[in-house]
Amino acid sequence: MAALLPLVVVWPLAATVIVFLSAGRIKGRSAGILATGAVGLSAMTGGVLAAGFMSGAVTYPLHVTLWEWMRVPGFSATIAFALDPVSLVMIAVVTIVGFLIHLYAIGYMAADPGSARFFGCMTLFVAAMLVLVLASDLLCLFIGWEGVGLCSYLLIGFWYDSPANTAAARKAFYITRIGDVAMLCGLLMMATATASLQIDGLLFAVTAGQLSPAVMTGSALLLLTGALAKSAQIPFQSWLPDAMAGPTPTSALIHAATMVTAGVYLLARLHGLFAAAAPAMAIMAAIGMLTLLVAACTALVQSDLKRILAWSTISQLGYMYLALGVGAWQAALFHLVTHACFKALLFLCAGAIIARVDHEQDIFRMGGLRRFMPGVTAAFVIGAGALAALPLVTAGFYSKEMILSAVWRGQPVLTPDFILSGHLLWGGALFGALLTALYIFRCVFLVFYGQEKTVPTGRTRWVMAVPLGCLAFLSVFVGCVEMPGDIAPVHLFTRFVDPAGMAFHPHEPVWLLLAGAITPVAGAGIAWIVWGRSGPVTRTIPETGGGTDDLLPVMPLRFVVRITRYDLPDRLAAAAGWMTRATSRMMMRARRAALHLAAERTAMVGREGTVVLVRMQNGRVRWYAGWIVAGLGAALAWAMLS
């Protein structure tokens, strides 16, 4: 059984190596089939492991140490994998969602000449993500962590013909790299303190009190920074919307389902450490809260379909961080799973739509599409419902409900004097849920209802339709594994990932549940009034551009929107980038000037010296004779004087 664990990673890695080694001999379609098959094999291997796990054939955690990576006095690192429920859940998400997206991509990328490269990068990404998920050593995890970043870079900039795309790719990499460096510093701090980065050993050291509070808080904050950058949370959020420049399957897999949730996974994995670092938790919760609201507001005023989904991803990740911040890492993980399903579904639907309307991404230029693509419409609506957390029938409802109830009870402690109120956070999260329903149903109504503005061509191929169906199914039913205690006492997920945390579900007021259920419905209703009715308030293309429509007079959101529209951190990042280059250029110039000056001085001294020397070396015999005599005179004088 243990031998199967590395295989999970090996399949996609092998596919990558084959695709790249073939040097273009494996063309798009076969590369796609190869890649999909590899990820499928990976999923199957994961399935076998899970089966063994369920049947008790494998006791967890299952550790496989492949080899020792480095060993120096006072530190050692290994390339080692570990399988426990949390990583099993992540494997399931990565491989199953990954498989469906790969399948979809065979159809989506069929016409692209560089699709072999695309599939090579995608499988490399899956391999790196699996390394990240499986690693039992934080340094080994860091391989996967940076690996996914690299693949993200390669895939965002996949269509490199447009400089905007490569710029977006670089921006994504730079911003996450800043977080990575912070994380690396956190790793160094812990490595110095504990001589190893083995996760189990580390958590043991935390519980045993071997680490000083300063080290724990410091490393927790540094790791948090890395995670925030990876998950595009404030203040690192600006790269994710730009990352939509990549092909849609990439956006679905990397920038919705898996990579951006790596930070959530890391923090869930290290929840023991963070539990001991209360300020980090409070900061996490606050950032999650802030991000989910700001991103939701921003999503509300975007007009680009993929960007709306990107902001929505940031917002949903904010929910996860909020949950992590109040200590409900199970809830965060559960939301991660459901979010992976419905967000992947939404992205794939968006891809299907965009592919058929001639790569138009502006929702105001679409409309009435439900008549041309009923299947896609159904899938999108299911996804939207799950995102908005429509009660009972969607997976998103259960996971969001879990978060909300956890937040209600949570009390993040920033300092002993300053405790965030869980109820306040709950209110914010609920308002976020309202905004979520608003913006996603705004999309639904603008894109699928009303008059046609663009007539779609072609049809959605089955390789693209099948994944949509599967994901729609998952988006509806995956939530059934965990339900609030008031509806049904089903707690399969919590039991699975955290058997020890049984005291997680005390009874709470029913109105909490009701509020959580009604809010999305209300949001959808408002959206219907504003954008959906036969005589809607706004469905014309906004004149102002930049995504604001005349929602603004209707909703008192002007202020928030104004903030988010300007995307301050993005400006800051741009300014920082500009400053970097400017200072670099200045240093170059200064260096040149300094060198020039030095060279001039040297040359001047040299010239002055040379004049004398040249006088001496003019090739005239008489001068030479003169010099000889002068030398003679000097020698004689010296001899006589001394």
Next chain:
Amino acid sequence: MTAFPFNAALLLAALLFSIGLAGVLVRRNLVFMLMSLDIMLNAAGLVFVAAGARWQDASGQVMFLMILALAASETAVGLAIILCLHAHGRPSLDADTGNLLRG
């Protein structure tokens, strides 16, 4: 024979040498430079001979002979070069014009 004092010989040699030196330095014509050189060589020879006479040693005159041989060959070669230069379009025999490493 009237004796020539040793110190006087040295004085004479030094003056002769300086005159020859000044000649070498001041004349630009190669012929005159050669002549001045000969004067300097003679000055050196004079010192040798005077020293030989002072210490009653034949070595001084041997050295004088050597200087003579040196002067002979030097003059021969020098004059040959002068002739060569003259034939190659340097009729002025200006020593200062030969400062470039070209024929």
Next chain:
Amino acid sequence: MYVLPLLSGGLTLVGAMMVVTCPVAVHAVLYLVVTLLSLAMVLAMLGAQFAAALEIIIYAGAIMVLFVFVIMMLNLGQPDRDREKEWLRPRAWIGPGLLAVVACGELLYGLPTLSDPDGAVFPIDARDVGLSLFGTYVLMVELASFLLLAGLVTAFHIGRTLRERP
């Protein structure tokens, strides 16, 4: 008593000065001959008759003839004389003169003043020189012969190229 030494020494110096300052080549050669002859006189007075004889025969005879031949071949005339005069402006004398005076002063200052040995001058004749020459200094003679040979070959070579490359 000192007339002859003074005369010969003075003549030597005057002749040398004339050589250095004279603008006409043939005159200079003649002054040089005068210098050499008077120098031979000095040598003879130093008791080196052999050296004096060689000075006259080889220097004043052979080498000076060589000079004269060359000067004849150079075919110098009035323009050359003018050029020499122009080259011998007083300004041209400053540096060399200074150097020469300094060198001379240093030489004179540095020379030891030695008293003459008592008694008469014992001449060192050709026999002594010959014994020394072919005894102690035989290797040097060989070297000198090499030098002369080299000088011969060089002069011949240069002269040959002169003939072949008109």
Next chain:
Amino acid sequence: MSLLPALVVLPVAGGVIAWLADRLHVGTGVRMRSISWFVSVVVLVLETVLLVVESLRPALQAGGWRDHFFLPWIAQMGIAVRLDMDGLSLSLIWLSLLLCLACVMFSTRQVTVSAGVFHFLFLSTLTGIIGTFLATDLFLFFFFWELMLVPMFVLIAQWGHEDRQRAAMKFFIFTQGSGLLMLLSILGLVIIHYRQTGVLTFDYFALATTGLSPLGSMLLMLGFFVAFAVKLPVVPVHVWLPDAHTQAPTTASVVLAGILLKTGGYGMIRFDIMLFPDAASRFAPVAMGLGIAGILYGAWLSCEQDDIKRLIAYSSVSHMGFVLLGLFSGSWTGMQGAIIQMLAHGLSTGALFLIAGSIQDRVHSRDMRMIGGLWAAMPRLSGAGVFFAVASLGMPGLGNFAGEFLVLLATWRVSPAMAVMAAAGLVLAAVYSLRLVNRVFLAPTRPGAQPVTDFPARQMALLGGIMVAVIVLGLYPRPFMTFAVPSALSMTAAASGERRAP
């Protein structure tokens, strides 16, 4: 019978043969242009065989010196031909040979102007480098140190690009001047040793036992340090490097970046830190500061370059900053990290220079604005380029990261603030590497680009070998960490201030 002298002499002898072969062919009129190239290939293959034999021989001491050679040279002065090999030398020689083979396979065949001389100089540089890595007699070391300098100077000055004379002169003056300082230090050490023991010797192990005053050892160490710092290069004296790397012909760039810089690091390990441990530890804060300055400054300037070779050259400055930082962090960890970083940098940057040179051969420009996207035309070249650019930005799992991580770990133990600053260099590394990728490889094809040929399979195989080596270094550096450490005058002994003869 030791093979070490053969190892040293073979390249230069082969170089002479290559030269003569070229001359003879010119003479006979049978103009076979690449005859000297063939000779070089044969020589390098022979050398590789020798090195394989050498690597497989049992070590003289377990875990210590592997081989030894001694021959009196100038006995009166105590100068001898003394060569010793340990794991560090062996790994660096392997690196040199691998890169030289790569050079020969990739670029030296393109040299048409007096190819014989070119190969002679190239191979004699190799002799100088191998000798430098092996010599344990200080005089011999200095001899080889200078030997590798002169042919390199001629290579740059004669076969370089547009501004080659100036660059070569700069290179020469910097390295020569600092080499003289080293010579002074060597002589000073020898004389002090002579005064103490009455034995005049240049033997490394004998000199290591010299008792020195603190000031004296500091001065002598600084003399060595400056020479190695110029080679490494350390920031204030790196000025020669960008010019030399940029203007040198491809082969020389690769040898410069891949190997010559490593002689600086090697010298610092063997002749600075191990010879003067006390002075080195006192000097460590300054050296580490210089290392950080190098990391940040090199990376920062690298971000703003338009010339592809210049960009890589500045990135070398940055990477070598890590080496300096690690060496002077005063622990095994840092030393091992620095060695790994040296090996990995040699491979990745050497390969990048090869690729840059190939681009220049094909596109006739080094200006990244003129090159444009190459992926469409040359996917193999571009793929390799992306790989090595990614390696140089410090991707975990590749060689550079292993080295950088160990260095950072060692630095963190000394001073977290320094480690943070050094780690910030990694962000800049991402900036310049990805700029390179997005301006040369993954970029829109320039309109009007000439059709070009991609790398043929055998060159790609060689590059693939280098890639595998980088990956192995990154994922399994342990054997190198135990193998490639300097022997004998061990660090632990050095750290505690006592010295031990071998």
